[in-house]
Amino acid sequence: MAGGRLRLTIYFTGGLIAILLIIHLSLYSFWLVEGGYYTNMDWSNVSNRMRSLTWDIFYIILLSAVLLHSYSGIKGILYEYITGDRGRRIVDIVTTIIWVVALIYGLIPIMAG
Amino acid sequence: MGRKSGKKGLIGWITPFTNIERLLYTLHRITGIGLTLYLFIHIYETSLRMYGAETWIETVEFLENPIFHFGLLLVVLAAIFHGVNGIRLILQELGLIAPRPTQPVYPYRKYHRDQKIWRTTIIMIILGIGVAIFALRDFMILLGLI
Numbered sequence: 001m002a003g004g005r006l007r008l009t010i011y012f013t014g015g016l017i018a019i020l021l022i023i024h025l026s027l028y029s030f031w032l033v034e035g036g037y038y039t040n041m042d043w044s045n046v047s048n049r050m051r052s053l054t055w056d057i058f059y060i061i062l063l064s065a066v067l068l069h070s071y072s073g074i075k076g077i078l079y080e081y082i083t084g085d086r087g088r089r090i091v092d093i094v095t096t097i098i099w100v101v102a103l104i105y106g107l108i109p110i111m112a113g
Numbered sequence: 114m115g116r117k118s119g120k121k122g123l124i125g126w127i128t129p130f131t132n133i134e135r136l137l138y139t140l141h142r143i144t145g146i147g148l149t150l151y152l153f154i155h156i157y158e159t160s161l162r163m164y165g166a167e168t169w170i171e172t173v174e175f176l177e178n179p180i181f182h183f184g185l186l187l188v189v190l191a192a193i194f195h196g197v198n199g200i201r202l203i204l205q206e207l208g209l210i211a212p213r214p215t216q217p218v219y220p221y222r223k224y225h226r227d228q229k230i231w232r233t234t235i236i237m238i239i240l241g242i243g244v245a246i247f248a249l250r251d252f253m254i255l256l257g258l259i
């Protein structure tokens with residue numbers, strides 16, 4: 001497991017995700033929502049959420065937190081096995097590219113709605 | 114201190130589980146990697162809503178079968194495990210569960226850490242099972258079993 005700043009990032013975002021994920025997954029629950037999964041996946045509800053600023057903010061925070069968390073987590077794992085300076089530079093560059101692309105890809109539909 | 118590589122390397126992930134923390138560590142890592150792969154697919158899949166109602170409805174219909182629902186069940190169970198165990202690790206890190214490990218200085222004190230970790234682990238397992246039952250009922254409905 002990674003040390004220092006990576007570790008702190010993982011723990012902080014982990015706590016945040018735990019809270020946000022409860023809201024995210026509650027939408028699919030047949031216990032809490034009439035029709036559960038089917039209601040949530042229905043186009044009218046999907047497009048309503050797309051138009052809502054509150055949901056946009058929610059998804060931006062969730063997306064950022066979960067991407068920052070997985071970025072730090074995967075980088076931490078790779079750092080355990082790749083210890084040379086050059087190798088770690090490559091890890092830094094490759095993971096940064098992948099996660100930045102994922103962030104942009106995730107943000108576009110949120111902003112577009 | 115210079116950089117040192119992981120002592121046992123990849124083999125360390127699967128060495129016999131002599132203690133529960135080691136098992137939880139391995140499961141945490143596997144679920145973390147699995148959830149990351151799912152996250153990338155999930156970002157792509159949900160981005161399709163951008164193309165409007167028709168594309169979205171096609172996507173949902175494509176996903177509407179037992180194989181995908183079962184796959185989703187595995188993802189949710191992995192998330193429950195990773196989340197509950199992650200909270201355990203956070204509480205532990207904050208020192209809310211067991212005292213932080215200290216240098217073993219002679220004369221050694223009797224150490225309470227192991228015992229408390231067992232207690233927390235059991236509480237977390239019960240919490241995890243509780244949440245899993247919540248999710249399992251949903252998936253039973255989705256899979257048409259109830």
Ligand code: HEM
Binds near residue numbers: 001070074152192203
């Ligand atoms: C439900 C909320 C979550 C919590 C509370 C949480 C918590 C944590 C914690 C505390 C760690 C550090 C483990 C350690 O010290 O060894 C960690 C690692 C990790 N997490 Fe999460 N996490 C959550 C969700 C997620 C999600 C949704 C993903 C993927 C998209 C993810 C991916 C990872 C990865 C890849 C690691 C690195 C694993 C390792 O180093 O062995 N986590 N998580």
